[in-house]
């Protein structure tokens with residue numbers, strides 16, 4: 001039987017995946033092994049995911065961003081899902097969760113695993129409910145069957161809402177928005193109708209045996225996460241967290257890699273406390289947060305309200321952030337929403353890493369700032385988090401090739417360009433420029449490939465191919481430079 005990254009790390013082995021991760025993060029492979037062995041980081045890498053380029057999730061490494069894709073009863077098919085995968089990786093997703101609940105689930109999941117260079121995550125209870133014909137009809141056997149099948153298909157990590165227990169349900173009675181997690185609400189219904197304990201909790205050890213065999217990372221779902229500020233930090237949320245801590249240790253005892261999911265909706269001043277509390281209760285297992293949204297009042301802009309919370313979470317030690325799109329609470333996201341959500345979250349992750357002092361994180365900022373001060377427009381576009389948008393916005397007003405050499409842009413204009421004025425003044429005063437010189441070497445930066453060019457947006461070789469006849473969701477016109485100049 002193949003062994004998990006955790007088991008091998010505990011035995012002192014530095015695996016190929018650890019070597020690759022160390023290369024991507026510009027860290028010592030021995031440090032990567034130590035972090036995995038201690039359970040402080042995970043490398044989601046199913047033995048049967050051949051296309052995977054291994055990555056790591058842990059607070060000592062660059063904060064990662066997950067994008068959710070998936071069909072529903074009414075929208076999308078296989079080609080549509082592959083297009084979404086392509087779009088998500090194109091705009092820099094570090095992992096992708098397939099949350100499909102419509103038709104062709106097996107076909108879509110297999111295709112995603114086959115094409116994806118990033119880890120694929122799922123929530124198996126969705127398929128189990130569909131097969132059972134309703135939440136109340138779920139059985140222990142069916143749940144285990146679905147989990148095992150998805151593990152065999154090469155899924156790298158699965159959300160398992162095992163922490164929602166019968167005794168927690170009354171704690172949600174006074175909530176403003178009740179139970180908002182899909183998995184949590186399904187399991188609550190099952191427990192109430194069947195009068196039995198959560199089957200994922202009851203069968204957790206057997207689930208761990210499946211995960212150990214395939215090296216599936218368990219992502220312990222927060223089925224009782226608060227759905228609004230009024231419910232944030234309530235008894236139900238923290239009672240479940242205690243159970244997640246218990247389950248973390250059960251999984252570790254079986255050599256299963258673990259991360260723990262977190263809220264949701266949290267006031268800004270409580271975000272760091274939430275991260276610290278999870279780290280304490282779950283013995284430092286990586287924390288994977290959805291947002292959190294720091295206010296409830298901005299439907300249509302929840303990529304922003306949640307990116308504010310996500311930035312603080314990343315600064316405080318969150319390991320991965322699940323993106324939120326502008327369509328949150330309103331509808332299924334489309335390609336442009338995926339782009340906006342990923343941009344917001346990559347900014348949050350990077351800003352958190354800079355503030356937390358992650359080695360090398362600020363090199364990217366310094367390189368872009370140097371290009372900006374040098375009026376090296378092409379390099380500024382290349383270094384931008386979303387090069388296509390930066391180039392397009394610049395070219396809206398100054399499209400000509402000559403403006404790529406200009407010492408101004410249309411924002412202040414030629415006469416009032418402060419950087420040009422500053423440089424001219426320095427030239428006069430010193431006889432020569434005394435400015436940042438653009439010498440930051442990104443190749444040797446400690447964050448060489450993570451959240452930096454050429455990951456995601458910048459390295460097209462990592463973006464999965466689409467079958468012929470399937471056009472991408474996003475417009476590639478500017479990628480090849482056709483719209484440049």
Ligand code: SF4
Pocket residue numbers: 407408409410411412413414416417418419420
């Ligand atoms: S014109 Fe203004 S915004 Fe544009 S480069 Fe100069 S200082 Fe920056």
